[in-house]
Amino acid sequence: MATDNKQPHEYPYPSWYHSLHAYSRASDDLRRQAELMRQRGKAIRIESDALAKYYQLDVNNRLRDRIQCNREFVHMLRDLLNAIISVTQTLGDIKIQADQFLANLNDAMTVNVESLTHRDTRRDGDYVLDDVQEHLRREAQLQKEIRDELQGIIDDAVVHLKALVAIRREAEEAIANKKETIEIDVGVHNANEKSANIGFKPFRTRNVSNYLELQTYEDLFRDLLSRGEECVAKARALCEQLYDALNRATNRLRQKAEDVSQRLRRRIFETSSALRELRYQQVELERMKEKLLMDIAEWQSSRASKVAQQKLSETRTEERTKRPGLENAKDAVYYGLNEEHSHLVEVIDALDEQIVKAREQLQMVEDRLGEVCERMRVLNRSLAVDRQVFGLRCRL
Numbered sequence: 001m002a003t004d005n006k007q008p009h010e011y012p013y014p015s016w017y018h019s020l021h022a023y024s025r026a027s028d029d030l031r032r033q034a035e036l037m038r039q040r041g042k043a044i045r046i047e048s049d050a051l052a053k054y055y056q057l058d059v060n061n062r063l064r065d066r067i068q069c070n071r072e073f074v075h076m077l078r079d080l081l082n083a084i085i086s087v088t089q090t091l092g093d094i095k096i097q098a099d100q101f102l103a104n105l106n107d108a109m110t111v112n113v114e115s116l117t118h119r120d121t122r123r124d125g126d127y128v129l130d131d132v133q134e135h136l137r138r139e140a141q142l143q144k145e146i147r148d149e150l151q152g153i154i155d156d157a158v159v160h161l162k163a164l165v166a167i168r169r170e171a172e173e174a175i176a177n178k179k180e181t182i183e184i185d186v187g188v189h190n191a192n193e194k195s196a197n198i199g200f201k202p203f204r205t206r207n208v209s210n211y212l213e214l215q216t217y218e219d220l221f222r223d224l225l226s227r228g229e230e231c232v233a234k235a236r237a238l239c240e241q242l243y244d245a246l247n248r249a250t251n252r253l254r255q256k257a258e259d260v261s262q263r264l265r266r267r268i269f270e271t272s273s274a275l276r277e278l279r280y281q282q283v284e285l286e287r288m289k290e291k292l293l294m295d296i297a298e299w300q301s302s303r304a305s306k307v308a309q310q311k312l313s314e315t316r317t318e319e320r321t322k323r324p325g326l327e328n329a330k331d332a333v334y335y336g337l338n339e340e341h342s343h344l345v346e347v348i349d350a351l352d353e354q355i356v357k358a359r360e361q362l363q364m365v366e367d368r369l370g371e372v373c374e375r376m377r378v379l380n381r382s383l384a385v386d387r388q389v390f391g392l393r394c395r396l
Contacts, residue, residue, distance in 0.1 A: 063189040067182055073221060074178045080228045081171045087235040088164045094242050095157050098150055101246055105147055107395070108253065112140045115389045122382055132267050132386070135260045142256055146249040153242050160235055167228050174224060257393070264390050271383045278376045285369040292362045296355055303351040310344040313337055 116136055120127075317337045 060189050063185050067185045067189070070178050070182050070185070074175055074182070076225060077171050077175045077178065080225060080232070081168065081175065083232045084164055084168045084171065084228060087232050087239065088161065088168070091157055091161060091164070091235050091239050091242075094239050094246075095154060095161070098154050098157075098242055098246060101249070102147065102150060102154070105143060105150075105249075105253070108257075109140070109143050109147070111392055111395055112136060112143060114392050116140070118385050118389050118392070122385055123378065130267065132260065132263045135256070135263050139256045139260055142252060146253065150242075150245060150249060153238070153245055157238055157242060160231070160238055163231055164235060167224075167231050170224055171228060174221070261390070261393060264386060264393070268383065268386050268390065271379050271386065275376060275379050275383065278372050278379065282369065282372050282376065285365055285372060289362065289365050289369065292358055292365060296358045296362065299351050299355050299358065303348055303355070306344055306348050306351065310341065310348065313341045313344060317341065 116133075119133060119136070317334075320334065320337070
């Protein structure tokens with residue numbers, strides 16, 4: 001071992017001063033170097049502690065700002081969600097009212113078709129295009145226009161309701177994501193060196209699949225807010241449009257129904273008045289017919305008596321021609337019999353002429369009575385149809 005540690009040659013022995021100075025200088029340098037290292041380490045420790053506290057405080061401040069920003073976003077999203085829920089409920093209620101109105105409108109259209117069908121059963125001279133028929137057809141046209149208009153608005157409302165549901169789901173998902181983000185940020189803010197789950201995370205800066213830049217994310221969020229506000233505004237406008245359309249349609253249909261009912265009541269009144277007049281004419285014509293029949297019978301009886309008187313006069317005149325010789329003269333009796341015969345012939349001719357005229361007049365009265373009865377039958381049929389139509393329209 002001594003052989004292995006032995007130097008290859010001997011060094012000269014230095015003086016004690018040089019040896020002491022060398023050791024002293026080396027020790028001083030070493031102590032100075034160690035002190036510098038201690039001071040540097042102390043400075044590094046102080047700086048690192050200060051920077052650590054500063055960075056933690058800065059990160060916590062940023063976290064507070066981010067948490068406050070997210071809470072404001074959640075507040076805005078909740079306001080938007082409440083507005084969406086409110087306008088969705090309102091639009092849904094108005095849509096239900098519109099659907100019920102369309103159902104009632106379909107019933108009204110059925111009543112209109114039945115009314116036109118019943119009025120088409122009129123026959124003969126009463127099958128005319130009157131004001132009731134015109135107003136019924138105008139009412140049918142108005143009902144079709146209102147149905148098409150409301151159906152178009154309801155279709156738009158259904159499409160917009162789907163858009164509102166989609167926006168609502170996006171808002172609910174965004175609120176849930178914001179709440180989860182707030183919980184995570186609050187947990188990160190409250191975490192310290194002594195918290196659980198503290199350790200090395202080598203993949204802390206990795207980019208996940210749905211990673212977005214902050215500006216892009218805020219742009220998407222603002223786009224969601226703008227789309228939601230636009231959708232809510234459009235839904236409110238659609239609610240007002242549908243509500244106004246319902247009120248306008250209700251007023252127009254009510255006014256048209258009142259017009260038709262008024263025309264129908266007037267038609268029924270006119271028909272009833274015409275029937276009363278025709279009944280009066282029927283009674284008077286029947287009375288006139290009875291009077292004519294009585295007069296004809298009386299005139300025929302009078303003619304028969306006058307014919308018998310004529311035969312008597314002719315017989316008496318012929319018997320006087322049998323007088324003998326000069327007794328067969330034209331005396332006062334002869335002229336009296338001739339005057340009587342002439343008067344009877346004139347009376348019989350006058351009675352025959354009057355009987356012929358009376359029979360002609362009786363035939364005219366009977367014809368007129370038949371026309372009146374036929375007209376009454378037609379008007380009774382029309383009156384029954386109009387009353388049925390009026391009863392049908394009571395369902396409106």
